[in-house]
Amino acid sequence: MASGTMGLQSLQQLIESQFAGACVSVDLLRIASSVASPYQGRVALSLVVDAECCLDRLYGGYVSDWICGGQWNRMLQFLASLVQTLHAHNLHLAVFFNGSLEPPRMHEWVRNQLAARSNIYQVLRHLHTKGTPPPKVWWVPPSTLRTALRLALRHLKIAVLSSVDDHHQEVIGFCRDNHFHGILAEDAEYAIFDPPRYFSSKQLKLTYKGSLETKEFILDEVAKGLNLNPNRFCVLAALLGNFLLTDADLREFHKRICEEYQTPLNQPEGVIRAVASFVRELPSNYNLESVGAKVFNSTTDGRVNRFKQAVNYFLNGTRDQYGRHKNSTLLRQHNHHHEGKQKHGNVTHESKARKLASEAADEEQNEIPDAVPSSGDQPPEEVIENGGYVNGGSQPQGSSSGSSSGATSPHREREVWGGPKSGEGQYQPCLPPVAAEVLRTAYERHRRGLMSPYMYQLLTQGEIRLPVVLEDQCHREVPNIQLFYRPVRQMVYAILFNLHHHTFLAEKQREQPHEKTEANGVANGSSTASVSASTGSYVPPQSLNGSGSVNQSNPLIPEIKIREWVWTAANPYRHPEIVVAAAVGWPVPTVHRLWFGTSMDDKKRRLRAFLSCLHADTVLMLNPEYVPQHLLILACVLRYIMAASQGTILQKQELDALIVQAFAMEITNPNYLQDLQLTKVSARGVQLATLVMEGVETALLVNDACGSPVPWPVCCPWLFFDGKLFHTKLSRTQSVRDLHELCEHRGDLIMKVEKLRKAILDGLVLTPLPPRPPALAQMHDPAWASRDFLNGPFNINLPGGLKRGGQRRGVARGGQLEVAGVVVSSWVPNYGGPRGRGHMGPAAGRGGGVVPTQNPSQRNGHVHYSTRGGRAARGGRRGGHQATQRKQTSAASANTPAASQSNGKASVNSNESSDTNRGVKLLTHETTQAKVTGEEVAK
Numbered sequence: 001m002a003s004g005t006m007g008l009q010s011l012q013q014l015i016e017s018q019f020a021g022a023c024v025s026v027d028l029l030r031i032a033s034s035v036a037s038p039y040q041g042r043v044a045l046s047l048v049v050d051a052e053c054c055l056d057r058l059y060g061g062y063v064s065d066w067i068c069g070g071q072w073n074r075m076l077q078f079l080a081s082l083v084q085t086l087h088a089h090n091l092h093l094a095v096f097f098n099g100s101l102e103p104p105r106m107h108e109w110v111r112n113q114l115a116a117r118s119n120i121y122q123v124l125r126h127l128h129t130k131g132t133p134p135p136k137v138w139w140v141p142p143s144t145l146r147t148a149l150r151l152a153l154r155h156l157k158i159a160v161l162s163s164v165d166d167h168h169q170e171v172i173g174f175c176r177d178n179h180f181h182g183i184l185a186e187d188a189e190y191a192i193f194d195p196p197r198y199f200s201s202k203q204l205k206l207t208y209k210g211s212l213e214t215k216e217f218i219l220d221e222v223a224k225g226l227n228l229n230p231n232r233f234c235v236l237a238a239l240l241g242n243f244l245l246t247d248a249d250l251r252e253f254h255k256r257i258c259e260e261y262q263t264p265l266n267q268p269e270g271v272i273r274a275v276a277s278f279v280r281e282l283p284s285n286y287n288l289e290s291v292g293a294k295v296f297n298s299t300t301d302g303r304v305n306r307f308k309q310a311v312n313y314f315l316n317g318t319r320d321q322y323g324r325h326k327n328s329t330l331l332r333q334h335n336h337h338h339e340g341k342q343k344h345g346n347v348t349h350e351s352k353a354r355k356l357a358s359e360a361a362d363e364e365q366n367e368i369p370d371a372v373p374s375s376g377d378q379p380p381e382e383v384i385e386n387g388g389y390v391n392g393g394s395q396p397q398g399s400s401s402g403s404s405s406g407a408t409s410p411h412r413e414r415e416v417w418g419g420p421k422s423g424e425g426q427y428q429p430c431l432p433p434v435a436a437e438v439l440r441t442a443y444e445r446h447r448r449g450l451m452s453p454y455m456y457q458l459l460t461q462g463e464i465r466l467p468v469v470l471e472d473q474c475h476r477e478v479p480n481i482q483l484f485y486r487p488v489r490q491m492v493y494a495i496l497f498n499l500h501h502h503t504f505l506a507e508k509q510r511e512q513p514h515e516k517t518e519a520n521g522v523a524n525g526s527s528t529a530s531v532s533a534s535t536g537s538y539v540p541p542q543s544l545n546g547s548g549s550v551n552q553s554n555p556l557i558p559e560i561k562i563r564e565w566v567w568t569a570a571n572p573y574r575h576p577e578i579v580v581a582a583a584v585g586w587p588v589p590t591v592h593r594l595w596f597g598t599s600m601d602d603k604k605r606r607l608r609a610f611l612s613c614l615h616a617d618t619v620l621m622l623n624p625e626y627v628p629q630h631l632l633i634l635a636c637v638l639r640y641i642m643a644a645s646q647g648t649i650l651q652k653q654e655l656d657a658l659i660v661q662a663f664a665m666e667i668t669n670p671n672y673l674q675d676l677q678l679t680k681v682s683a684r685g686v687q688l689a690t691l692v693m694e695g696v697e698t699a700l701l702v703n704d705a706c707g708s709p710v711p712w713p714v715c716c717p718w719l720f721f722d723g724k725l726f727h728t729k730l731s732r733t734q735s736v737r738d739l740h741e742l743c744e745h746r747g748d749l750i751m752k753v754e755k756l757r758k759a760i761l762d763g764l765v766l767t768p769l770p771p772r773p774p775a776l777a778q779m780h781d782p783a784w785a786s787r788d789f790l791n792g793p794f795n796i797n798l799p800g801g802l803k804r805g806g807q808r809r810g811v812a813r814g815g816q817l818e819v820a821g822v823v824v825s826s827w828v829p830n831y832g833g834p835r836g837r838g839h840m841g842p843a844a845g846r847g848g849g850v851v852p853t854q855n856p857s858q859r860n861g862h863v864h865y866s867t868r869g870g871r872a873a874r875g876g877r878r879g880g881h882q883a884t885q886r887k888q889t890s891a892a893s894a895n896t897p898a899a900s901q902s903n904g905k906a907s908v909n910s911n912e913s914s915d916t917n918r919g920v921k922l923l924t925h926e927t928t929q930a931k932v933t934g935e936e937v938a939k
Helices: 007-017 028-032 055-059 064-068 072-088 103-130 145-155 167-177 188-193 219-226 230-240 251-261 268-280 288-296 302-316 319-343 363-367 436-447 453-461 486-496 499-511 513-525 591-596 600-613 629-645 652-663 670-675 683-705 723-732 747-761 879-893 897-908 934-938
Strands: 023-027 045-050 091-097 159-162 182-185 198-200 212-217 382-385 388-391 463-465 561-565 577-580 814-819 822-827 920-925
Touching: 007 188, 007 230, 007 268, 023 028, 028 045, 028 091, 028 212, 045 167, 055 072, 055 145, 064 683, 064 723, 072 091, 072 145, 072 212, 072 670, 091 145, 091 167, 103 683, 145 159, 145 683, 159 436, 167 182, 167 188, 188 230, 188 302, 219 230, 219 268, 230 268, 230 302, 251 268, 288 302, 436 453, 436 591, 453 463, 453 486, 453 683, 486 499, 486 561, 486 577, 486 591, 486 600, 486 683, 591 600, 600 683, 629 652, 629 683, 629 747, 652 683, 652 723, 652 747, 683 723
Parallel strands: 045 091, 045 182, 091 159, 182 198, 463 561
Antiparallel strands: 023 212, 198 212, 382 388, 561 577, 814 822, 814 920
16 A cells, blocks of 8 residues: 555545545445345355555454564464355455565655654664553554465465556456456555445454444545546546656645645645646546646656656546456557567467476365456467567556556566666666476466465566565664575575576586587577477576676676665665575576476475575474474574574574474464463564564575475464464563473473474584673663663573572672683672662673673674583582682683783784683682681582
């Protein structure tokens, strides 16, 4: 849904608030009982749902714990109740997701993402200061929400579709082609298209009394409220401001007509009524050229052409113009199809798209109901031109032509992209062609919502847009999440475009000079490359023209470059980042064989390719005794997090919390999870949940690229993750002593957790981290000043069980902090007096770590410690003796030349010292007030 700041979108708000009779409350179940559909031969109210307008409604409405990372089982329970109610009352839905890039709407998408980023900042600030769920006004979709909804609706046998070229045009086209009764959405563009009936998705509410309530927009009443003929709504929409002709383009015009009609310029209602008055006074025989000249006071202004494109775009979606536009589009596709056959005639594919070898051929047909958009013709043939695929169908017609419900056939756009520019803005992705069968299968699966929408976008346009996520850009406890998973995506690009296959062919040609000479002769005669339709093999040209690029180290291998739109503080969607594909590390088969190979070796290679991308290609990962099948996705994601970060992100207790919640019986009990109360929501827990769920999204992308070696029923996130349950387990890790207490002493659960943890950490060499202290920036936060440190969210325990206001037990000792032989901090002994509020005194951690008072060593913005002697820190039996020995050993080693040299290096640059020199030694010394007897030291 577009942002509310645009003039056209403000019309939606005006309809809901100002026009009497234009917005009425209805019960969809009552309407369904009185509607008969002669086209489908059954009594049913059929509606098209634009999922992008009601993500929060499909999630189950606003719930305060959405921030925790996603309550997927409760979402599934709500959708199951909704579907059961719909079936009981003969109400049929088809849910549309936006799977298209829509380059003309790039500015609109960026504006929406920046607004979401602003909400995320407010949410994290709220969590840091109050530790409670944020208010509803800051709601942003949880990570993986769209994918979870697609899987849930597929599980519940609801028709799921994904747009290909233009989302709004395909939704209204699908509604008209399949004779649906209306649209359930919340976007003013649909009001301009004049659908059969238009219902509000924002007001959709499933009540306890068994009704499905919402509001219906009566467009005839809207016309009366504006005193405007409905056939002029398209001109009104073009002059209010839209994705083609923005508010900035129309600012002078709006100012002029508001002064003329004496309406307030700073209020959307005033601008809308002024524009409506201007359109109303246009002559009956007006033409768009003269109207554009009157609006912009010039006939040569470039905005005049965009104004005409905007009017034609909205006209193509209306009832009167839709059939004419659809027929003309099909005629252009038919002519272009035959021209392609006569001109090229080398690659023809008349068969239907193949099913993936990893899925049953009839499985998907039974899962998708009969409400599937009909394209009206067979997918046209694909040919290769200038080293890249071109559709047999028509090229994208731009924003002025729209698209029919069947969208366009599989294609790769070749025109210069019209969004925000990168550098000079003329970079074209240089990608090798994709096998026709692969492209057609990707198109069909994309259109039916069976595949990640990123797949088709990558194969056809070489571009991917990654939305903002719940992460804190100020306190980098967790790295930039989208950049963290970029190495995985780079291997996905290599798999999709057969990087290993091209490398193999290049090496083979280099070893055969005479064949290489013959190939050069062929390349000089023709710039096209050859494709085998049966195997999808590709012979790269010897060189590419100026529109592409080649690998300088080996000119036979084309460079696979993808445009990634990722939000960073340095680049908030100003330009795309060019990302080069990275080899997987072993001879990966072509994507054609990965998708359609049926032998046992093909199945093994599919699974190996999936595991390799996530650094999880180990023996234990495939052992069901260690990794149950429904936890394979989660295990691979956690394995990648631990391997890619070398253990610097997840602490041991956080990893245990993630594993325990996945095995917990409560994860499948949505009623229990709904009643579960959280005492505190931590910002770190929110970011860790986002990191994991974005990893799940990436893992599902890898699974689709590798031919779906992991069956989709075990990819559903409600099988292994619940954000609320994870926060509960995470908070418990701060109070329990070990895994046994976290698992409530259940032996079977402890064994499962330890086995899965072993599989995740198998073969990894990690740097162990103690319980995390508060960030230094948080220590000065007002929330921390009013909170006792020992009762805060971190696992810091004093020897002898010393708590706030309690008396000390055991020996009163001071201490000093020594880094590489240099004393950087010291503290006086604790005599057991009561602690004041905001006390920040140092304490020994359970794992042997300490809370520093000054100069802690830092890496990547975090405080890190190398610990030893955990029993000594807890006052174990040999604690005093071990501390005395370490003190004597360090004093003796400090006099050696090697120790002096290492101390000098540490003082010059502590960040460049090795992990051994970076260690922190806690030395305890006896004080004058606390006398330590020989018996106490022995203990």
